[in-house]
Amino acid sequence: MLTLEDYVARIEGTCGEEKDVIVIFKYEKKGEAIAKILKKSKTKKSISGIIFELTYNNISFRLYGTGKAIFRSIKDKNELQRILSELLL
Amino acid sequence: MLNPYKLREDFPILKRKINNHPLIYFDNAASSQKPKQVIEAIKNFYENHNANVHRAVHTLSQEASELYENAHEEVAKFINAEGIEEIIFVRGTTEAINLVAYAWGLHNLTKDDEVIVSLMEHHSNIVPWEILSRINGFNIKYAEINDDGTLNYEALERIISKKTKIVCISHVSNFSGVINNVKKVAKIAHEYGALTLIDGAQSVPHLPIDVKDLDVDFLAFSGHKMLGPTGIGALYGKHEILEKMEPFQGGGEMIREVSFNQAMKHCSITWNDLPWKFEAGTPNISGGVGFMEAVKYLQRIGMENVKAHECKLTQYALQRMQECRKVKIYGTTDVSVKCGIIPFNVEGLSSHDVALFLDNYGIMIRSGFHCVQPLHQVLELKSSTRASFYIYNTPEEVDRFIEVLKEIEQV
Numbered sequence: 001m002l003t004l005e006d007y008v009a010r011i012e013g014t015c016g017e018e019k020d021v022i023v024i025f026k027y028e029k030k031g032e033a034i035a036k037i038l039k040k041s042k043t044k045k046s047i048s049g050i051i052f053e054l055t056y057n058n059i060s061f062r063l064y065g066t067g068k069a070i071f072r073s074i075k076d077k078n079e080l081q082r083i084l085s086e087l088l089l
Numbered sequence: 090m091l092n093p094y095k096l097r098e099d100f101p102i103l104k105r106k107i108n109n110h111p112l113i114y115f116d117n118a119a120s121s122q123k124p125k126q127v128i129e130a131i132k133n134f135y136e137n138h139n140a141n142v143h144r145a146v147h148t149l150s151q152e153a154s155e156l157y158e159n160a161h162e163e164v165a166k167f168i169n170a171e172g173i174e175e176i177i178f179v180r181g182t183t184e185a186i187n188l189v190a191y192a193w194g195l196h197n198l199t200k201d202d203e204v205i206v207s208l209m210e211h212h213s214n215i216v217p218w219e220i221l222s223r224i225n226g227f228n229i230k231y232a233e234i235n236d237d238g239t240l241n242y243e244a245l246e247r248i249i250s251k252k253t254k255i256v257c258i259s260h261v262s263n264f265s266g267v268i269n270n271v272k273k274v275a276k277i278a279h280e281y282g283a284l285t286l287i288d289g290a291q292s293v294p295h296l297p298i299d300v301k302d303l304d305v306d307f308l309a310f311s312g313h314k315m316l317g318p319t320g321i322g323a324l325y326g327k328h329e330i331l332e333k334m335e336p337f338q339g340g341g342e343m344i345r346e347v348s349f350n351q352a353m354k355h356c357s358i359t360w361n362d363l364p365w366k367f368e369a370g371t372p373n374i375s376g377g378v379g380f381m382e383a384v385k386y387l388q389r390i391g392m393e394n395v396k397a398h399e400c401k402l403t404q405y406a407l408q409r410m411q412e413c414r415k416v417k418i419y420g421t422t423d424v425s426v427k428c429g430i431i432p433f434n435v436e437g438l439s440s441h442d443v444a445l446f447l448d449n450y451g452i453m454i455r456s457g458f459h460c461v462q463p464l465h466q467v468l469e470l471k472s473s474t475r476a477s478f479y480i481y482n483t484p485e486e487v488d489r490f491i492e493v494l495k496e497i498e499q500v
Contacts (some may be wrong), residue, residue, distance in 0.1 A: 015457035016472025020441045021314045023143075043256050047500065051448060062442060070441055 004081060007033045007088050011080065021080055023069045030067030037063055037087045059083060091394040097481045099124035099386075105224070110451030113486045118263050118430050118477035119455050120293060120313045123383075127316055130382035134375045143342060157374050159362065160381035164323050168308065169299040174363040175331065177324040177376055182290040183213040185309030185324035186257070188367060189286050190217040192337040193330070200226035203252040203319045205283075207232040207240055207269075208467055209262045212460045214288045218257065218333055226489055232258070234467070238265035238420035246277060253283040260292035260308075264461045264475070265420030266403070266430030275304045284330070294479075295399055295428045297392035300325055312376065317383035321376030331363050340369035342428070353481075395480055399429035402478050402487065406431060409491045415498040419473065429478035432459075435497055440472040444496060450493045 010024040027035040041056035050065035061071040074080045097103050100122050105112045105280055114122055134156065137389045140149035142157045161173035186329055198204065204218050208231050222229050230253075233244040240258070249256070256278040260271050275285045284306040292298065293308070294315030300308055307330075311322035326334075335345055343366050345359045362367040387395065404424045410416050417438040427479055435443050440456035454473045458465050465472065476490065 014441045014472075015462075016157070016440060018439045018441070018471050022441065022445070024194055045500070047496070051446065051500075055499070060444070064445055066449050068177055069440075070445055072439070 002089060004084055004088065005011060008084065011077075017071065020074075021071045021074050023071065023080075023084065025067040025069075027067065033067070033088060034063060034065065037069070040087050056083060091390055091398040092482060093398065093481050093483050096124075096390070097483075099126065100481055101125055101128070105383055107451040107453070108449055110410045113452040113484065113489060115478065116455050116484070116491065117475040117482075118314070118451045118459075118475060119321070119481050120265075121294065121316050122481065123318065123379075124316055124386055125128070127318065127379045127382045131318060131375050131379045134378045139193060139238055139375075140401060142366070142374055143184055146350075151248065153226070153374055156381075157372065157377050160377035162383045163305060163384045167298070167388065167490075168293065168325055169301050170325050171328055175300075175325055175328050177326065177331075177367040178372055178380075179309075179322050180320050180348040181311040181313065181322035181374070182211075182288060182309045182429055185307075185322055186286065186288065187217045188324055188337045189309070189326075190221050191257075192334045192367065193284075194218070194221050197227065198225045198227045198254055198337050199250060200480045202227040202254045203230055203250065204228070205230045205232055205245070205249060205253055205258075207245075207258050208234050209238065209240070209264065209267075209461065209464050210257070210259055211263050211290070212462070214257050214286075215463065216257065216418040219253050227254075228252075232256075232295055234464070238262060238267045239426065240267075240269045240274075242270070242277075243274060247326070249277060249281050249283065251281055253281055254280070255286055255358075257286040257288070259288040259290075261289075261295065261428050261430075262420075262461075262464075263291050263430070264432050264473070265461055265465055266291070266428040266432075267421055268296070268426050268428060271305055272303045275306070279304070289303045291430070292402060294387075295396075296396050305380065306330055312380040312383060315327070316386055316418045318376050318379040321373050321380045323380075328363065334367075336369070338368050338369040342372070343367065343369040396428075398480060399478050400424050402482055402484065403427065403429045403431065404479070406476065407485050409487060410494070412491065413494045416494060419468065419470070433476070434473055434474045435468070435494070438497065440474040442500075443474045446497050447490070447493055448499070450489075452493060454488055488495075 009026045012022040014020045033074045041054040045053040051065040063069045138152045140153045142154040161176045230248045233241045238356045271477050278285045286307040287305045289308045289310040293310035308325040313319040345361050407422050419432045444456035
């Protein structure tokens with residue numbers, strides 16, 4: 001059974017008042033992760049098919065074709081893990 | 090004149106592609122890339138000369154010791170210090186500042202004293218003093234800055250007093266690239282009998298430095314920001330001040346003698362000569378060798394040429410960034426008083442969004458607080474994006490950066 005660890009390489013809290021969280025997907029799984037996320041979330045905007053402005057359950061985030069995603073206004077680690085689980089698993 | 094296209098051939102990493110785009114490295118204020126000469130010097134050390142220094146009589150140890158001492162000598166010449174007695178090798182700028190805080194501050198600052206730092210300081214020139222003030226109880230005063238990010242010298246003169254024992258100021262701001270007149274700061278401080286500690290992390294790699302002319306008492310800088318390896322840097326200190334200071338850490342190398350007194354049941358210890366008195370334990374020898382090679386590389390180019398190249402490139406970047414209508418640049422845009430650092434934000438986007446967007450196109454820049462949170466608070470910024478240049482950056486890379494910035498503005 002797949003777990004978040006199968007998809008996520010690193011989760012980086014950023015410095016700055018915004019408290020953005022950056023999720024870096026595993027290189028070999030990034031294509032699969034991006035496809036799953038795009039399928040489950042709503043695309044507000046796509047730029048050249050490599051950068052996607054998305055929303056999922058009122059959470060807005062941006063997904064990059066390089067296998068990185070930036071989440072804004074995330075309450076805590078638990079909320080992020082819940083969202084990622086819903087999107088990926 | 091510096092030829093960045095020719096120099097780029099020395100930097101293997103610059104041939105890399107990131108996300109299928111040629112690497113554009115604009116995060117030089119965080120760390121510089123390394124030329125093959127530095128990489129080779131470290132490799133050569135490990136392959137041919139590796140041994141501990143100042144410990145043994147055998148050939149390898151003698152060779153390693155000579156290389157390590159030569160490294161101090163090269164760094165001393167680079168900043169026009171008197172000699173190796175004034176150059177202490179440390180892990181980097183942060184450790185150099187901590188060395189001054191603990192080896193000088195701990196023994197010389199009392200509750201009635203004052204330490205001045207500026208509001209543009211990197212956390213590494215704030216936190217050690219804040220920690221020490223909790224131990225010794227002295228007061229820390231923060232020197233204000235002007236709206237354009239330059240140091241407010243009048244404000245500095247207003248807060249300095251006979252109680253001030255040390256003034257700790259960045260030579261170049263790691264946020265705005267603004268160059269502070271540290272010669273003037275040293276003159277003001279000395280009039281009040283205070284010492285000066287200059288954070289040279291962003292100045293020594295980019296400007297010609299003459300510590301005698303500047304007349305500063307301490308200068309801290311890192312090797313990795315000036316083409317050298319990580320984990321090595323230097324603290325310059327005036328000989329007579331270092332001589333009077335207590336050691337920073339205890340261990341091998343920093344002592345001349347540890348003699349056990351049978352009657353008293355304790356050891357009496359005498360310190361080693363400068364600079365070894367401040368270099369406890371086995372040092373970062375290969376790092377020192379790499380640092381020396383980096384300094385030699387910069388000397389061959391000439392620091393006036395380094396400065397001129399960055400000045401020209403920064404001016405070009407600032408001019409082209411004006412084309413981006415959603416980009417807001419912070420700090421002065423007068424390149425005669427700033428190094429190659431440009432802090433900015435793109436309207437409607439967080440700094441991390443901008444950095445990730447640029448990363449997508451192989452452009453590496455920094456986002457966040459850059460370890461200068463107090464300055465961000467003063468400027469009422471949530472965070473910022475920072476592009477910083479070095480000798481191998483080109484106008485064509487700036488053009489590509491602008492092209493992507495314009496694309497970001499469409500988001």
